[in-house]
Amino acid sequence: MVLEFSATIGDEQLKGIDLIRFNKQGQIVEFEVMVRPMSRLQALGTEMGKSLSDKLPAFKVKA
Numbered sequence: 089m090v091l092e093f094s095a096t097i098g099d100e101q102l103k104g105i106d107l108i109r110f111n112k113q114g115q116i117v118e119f120e121v122m123v124r125p126m127s128r129l130q131a132l133g134t135e136m137g138k139s140l141s142d143k144l145p146a147f148k149v150k151a
Contacts, residue, residue, distance in 0.1 A: 097135055102128035 091106040104123035111117045123129040 095132070097128060097131045100128055100131065102132060
């Protein structure tokens, strides 16, 4: 399955797709995101980091 999306970060637009593969049971087995242009991908990563920074410690594996 392919899902297309667009977003605005600041005053700039980005376009992207999500590539999703399922197994026979309907479970997601692969999820890939592609974003362009590269400068907007970097801005997206920065903004996601800001939004998720307080939630990420809950997902870290403790040694």
